[in-house]
Amino acid sequence: MNILIADDEAQMVKILSAYFNKEGFNTILAKDGEEALNLFSSSKIDLAILDWMMPKVNGIDVCRYIKDNSNTKVLILTAKGENEDELEALNCGADEYVKKPFDPRILIMRAKKLLEFKDLLKISNLNIDIASKKVYKNEELLTLTKIEFELIKCFTINKGIILSREKLLDLVWGLEYEGDYRTVDTHIRRLRSKIGEEIIKTHRGLGYSLDGDFN
Incomplete structure (x- = not known):
């Protein structure tokens, strides 16, 4: 948002x-x-x-x-x-x-x-509990790192918006982070392996967005 x-x-x-x-x-x-x-x-x-x-x-x-x-x-x-x-x-x-x-x-x-923001969100077969920082896939609790959870939360809040690697670094890692953009790709690849390859969409030259049915 x-x-x-x-x-x-x-x-x-x-x-x-x-x-x-x-x-x-x-x-x-x-x-x-x-x-x-x-x-x-x-x-x-x-x-x-x-x-x-x-x-x-x-x-x-x-x-x-x-x-x-x-x-x-x-x-x-x-x-x-x-x-x-x-x-x-x-x-x-x-x-x-x-x-x-x-x-x-x-x-x-x-x-x-x-904004009528909800702390419990459902995307496709995922249930994301913002308050407790937990993500369930088909009712099974996923083991996510802090960065992976912050990424899925960020994508969920900004659903339908393409987020550049630079923007993701600012939102998830913080403005003072000095690493390069490749770390974003690495963490998204690991996150996809847990939540499903099809949910996070790549926009070549632009960044990433969350894809799926929102409830």
């Missing part, structure tokens, strides 16, 4: 991106409202997290445009604390409103609720 995070506080964007990436979500980042609108127009966005007080175009106006032109969920962040401010945010179409400062873990829980 693609999460658009727009805030003129660079540190805030960095922190939220790290938290969402750790959960397996793909983040798209903007430093102001104008950039947020451009990214929204050029990308498939599942959830937009918008700071209210952004330069060029404020979060309320960005929210209004997004809701007028899509079914994308919107969560507004703001340091404003008055009831009238919350009413204004909700009246512009926002699905959720979070006051700063906040705990990023709570924000992620609210984001998952908006």
Whole structure:
């Protein structure tokens, strides 16, 4: 799933991106409202997290445009604390409103609720339990390494999206990992041997995506 995070506080964007990436979500980042609108127009966005007080175009106006032109969920962040401010945010179409400062873990829980994210997912003959970090194939528990589980979780959350090797390195291994792309191929090959060769699809020159029937 693609999460658009727009805030003129660079540190805030960095922190939220790290938290969402750790959960397996793909983040798209903007430093102001104008950039947020451009990214929204050029990308498939599942959830937009918008700071209210952004330069060029404020979060309320960005929210209004997004809701007028899509079914994308919107969560507004703001340091404003008055009831009238919350009413204004909700009246512009926002699905959720979070006051700063906040705990990023709570924000992620609210984001998952908006996205109707399930901790138990079924793909073809696999049952993936995100909460307990277990994967079952035809009801049999698979023995996966930490990296293999993070890969299948990442593919599941971003179902239907082609993830490049570079993006997988960022989401699964972390931004500070200095290994090369071949390690992605090695781990995917090992994962395929356990879950089935047909579930993870290779897109030559682009990356990988999860294929199969989703429930």
